[in-house]
Amino acid sequence: MKAISTLAIGLIIGLVIGLVVGYAFVSKIVDATALERQVSELEAQVKNKDATISNLESQVSDLSTQISNLQGELQTKTNQLNELQTKLNEKDEEITKLKTQVTNLKSQIADLEAQIEELEKLVPPSVKGEWNLITTFTGSTSKTTSLFRIPSGYWRINWQFTGPSLSMFMFSVYLEGETFYEESLMAMGPSKSDTTYLYVGPGNFYIEVETSFIEQWTLTIEAFIPE
Numbered sequence: 001m002k003a004i005s006t007l008a009i010g011l012i013i014g015l016v017i018g019l020v021v022g023y024a025f026v027s028k029i030v031d032a033t034a035l036e037r038q039v040s041e042l043e044a045q046v047k048n049k050d051a052t053i054s055n056l057e058s059q060v061s062d063l064s065t066q067i068s069n070l071q072g073e074l075q076t077k078t079n080q081l082n083e084l085q086t087k088l089n090e091k092d093e094e095i096t097k098l099k100t101q102v103t104n105l106k107s108q109i110a111d112l113e114a115q116i117e118e119l120e121k122l123v124p125p126s127v128k129g130e131w132n133l134i135t136t137f138t139g140s141t142s143k144t145t146s147l148f149r150i151p152s153g154y155w156r157i158n159w160q161f162t163g164p165s166l167s168m169f170m171f172s173v174y175l176e177g178e179t180f181y182e183e184s185l186m187a188m189g190p191s192k193s194d195t196t197y198l199y200v201g202p203g204n205f206y207i208e209v210e211t212s213f214i215e216q217w218t219l220t221i222e223a224f225i226p227e
Contacts, residue, residue: 126223126225131156132225133222134148134149136221138216138217138218139209139217140211140215142210143208143209144206145206147176147204147205148204150202150204150221152224153201154199155198156198157198157219157220158194158195159185159195159196159217162191163191165190167189167191167211167215168187168211168212168214169192169211170186170209171185171207171208171209171210171219173206173207174208175203175204176204176206182198182205183196183198201223207219
């Protein structure tokens, strides 16, 4: 009886030990499987992350290329802008010079208009159908007169000189810009006077006077203004 009890106790103890060992072994197998599954999942995640990183690196490379291209275009545009700014500055300088020239020309025009007004005050108004005094020249030696304006095609020179019998008086009428005279007259002897008529004009004229032994001479220019 005592032997049976001892056997029973031994069986029970063996059964308990087997259950404990089996449970521990099974637990370890279960834990290893779970770990392998976790490792597999982590490896998959790592692969996904690697793929994502690769894509991001590719995008970064593309963006870097785009940035480099944009920087090159920006530099080109900057150079073009600098060239345009230089041209604009040159044009501004030209405009400033032109404005200065315009201002100077306006000032010159104003001066000329003032001179014209003064000259118009000195020249009496023309009367149609009559002889109008244009100008008078006097002297005692040879000279070339200033230009005078003849407003019609019919005018005359009332001339006179004083001097001894050896006196010589001569004048030639020239149209402005011409080298051949339109009319010429020569008189010799003591004091004389007369009128010379001309049929040329309108236009600007001048007279060359040559004298010898002359005390005084006078040329009075008159123009007839037709009605």
